[in-house]
Amino acid sequence: MKAHHTRVSSKHGMLPGSAVYVGSRTPNPTKMTAYVYSRQKFETLTDVNIKQIQEALKNDCHIWIDICGLADTQSIVNLCRSLSIHPLIIEDVLNTHQRPKMEAIDKDIHITLKLLDVDKEQCNYQTEQISLINRSNLLISIRESELYDFKHLYRRFSEEYALVHAHESNFLMYLVIDTVVDDYFRFIEATGDQLEQMENNLIQDPDQLNLKTLYTIKRRTTTLRKILSPLRDVIHLLLSEHPQEIHETYNIYYRDLYDHCNRLLEQVDLHREISSSMIDIYLSIQNNRMNETMKVLTLFASIFIPLGFIASVYGMNFTYMPELRWHYSYPVVLLCMLTLAIGMLIYFKHKRIF
Numbered sequence: 001m002k003a004h005h006t007r008v009s010s011k012h013g014m015l016p017g018s019a020v021y022v023g024s025r026t027p028n029p030t031k032m033t034a035y036v037y038s039r040q041k042f043e044t045l046t047d048v049n050i051k052q053i054q055e056a057l058k059n060d061c062h063i064w065i066d067i068c069g070l071a072d073t074q075s076i077v078n079l080c081r082s083l084s085i086h087p088l089i090i091e092d093v094l095n096t097h098q099r100p101k102m103e104a105i106d107k108d109i110h111i112t113l114k115l116l117d118v119d120k121e122q123c124n125y126q127t128e129q130i131s132l133i134n135r136s137n138l139l140i141s142i143r144e145s146e147l148y149d150f151k152h153l154y155r156r157f158s159e160e161y162a163l164v165h166a167h168e169s170n171f172l173m174y175l176v177i178d179t180v181v182d183d184y185f186r187f188i189e190a191t192g193d194q195l196e197q198m199e200n201n202l203i204q205d206p207d208q209l210n211l212k213t214l215y216t217i218k219r220r221t222t223t224l225r226k227i228l229s230p231l232r233d234v235i236h237l238l239l240s241e242h243p244q245e246i247h248e249t250y251n252i253y254y255r256d257l258y259d260h261c262n263r264l265l266e267q268v269d270l271h272r273e274i275s276s277s278m279i280d281i282y283l284s285i286q287n288n289r290m291n292e293t294m295k296v297l298t299l300f301a302s303i304f305i306p307l308g309f310i311a312s313v314y315g316m317n318f319t320y321m322p323e324l325r326w327h328y329s330y331p332v333v334l335l336c337m338l339t340l341a342i343g344m345l346i347y348f349k350h351k352r353i354f
Contacts, residue, residue, distance in 0.1 A: 028070070030068070195275060307341060
């Protein structure tokens with residue numbers, strides 16, 4: 001690939017279906033692995049040969065082609081074209097700024113999802129795109145990198161006489177989506193634990209609350225909301241508008257996925273409300289502390305203003321001020337100032353100002 005486009009607008013003027021990589025990160029090297037399976041056999045092909053794939057399809061075998069990395073755009077395009085995949089699907093696969101969506105073109109179902117990974121500081125999510133292209137006996141998964149690991153699915157898939165070998169690629173597509181959705185639960189549960197700990201800190205000692213981390217969690221819930229809401233719509237479209245594309249045997253599995261998406265969205269909305277309310281409570285506590293400080297300062301200022309006035313009057317040192325030559329003037333003025341201060345304190349106490 002000769003160019004690395006970071007914005008969708010950089011494709012301005014190109015024809016629809018132009019196979020150009022668009023992403024915020026430099027594309028990773030492309031690695032292709034094909035899994036050919038049926039009830040009788042299972043085979044892994046690390047060197048994907050288009051002729052082998054076409055031959056296996058003719059023999060009614062099921063194939064999963066797993067592609068990691070989008071650097072070798074031409075190889076991906078050649079593979080997709082040899083399998084008669086529509087150019088618009090190829091274009092969307094290489095554009096990593098897609099939102100989760102589903103398209104049905106010809107006999108293919110194209111689903112775009114987002115994979116999640118936590119950064120090193122455990123504060124924010126990194127997202128990358130995975131595209132699934134499914135037809136009767138073929139599933140192609142294309143993702144940006146090997147960062148997200150389907151090791152549990154690989155292990156289950158590679159077992160001899162595995163249950164998935166007896167099912168069509170629709171079931172395998174369900175397993176991939178289910179793995180992604182189950183991983184969302186892990187992130188949401190971790191967020192819930194963080195919020196619970198922060199709630200305890202907010203009640204016991206608000207100074208221990210890290211406002212930056214709380215804002216980060218709120219951004220994370222927003223990111224998850226943007227991912228999960230369209231994903232639920234994708235599952236709903238599969239069940240309602242394209243049931244003929246999914247064997248009726250697997251409808252129950254996709255309905256279960258739809259239920260999981262609803263549960264995830266409820267938890268995300270709850271976490272967003274909790275984080276927003278915690279921010280409001282924290283700011284209210286800080287404002288109350290500031291008000292208490294200002295009240296104390298105002299109280300002292302109110303007491304010392306008249307005392308300062310008296311002191312300034314007798315600090316003028318005019319010759320004909322009668323109190324200047326009086327023997328008891330100094331203690332009398334101090335006594336008056338003390339009486340005035342005590343009187344003001346009693347008045348403020350009576351008015352419940354402090």
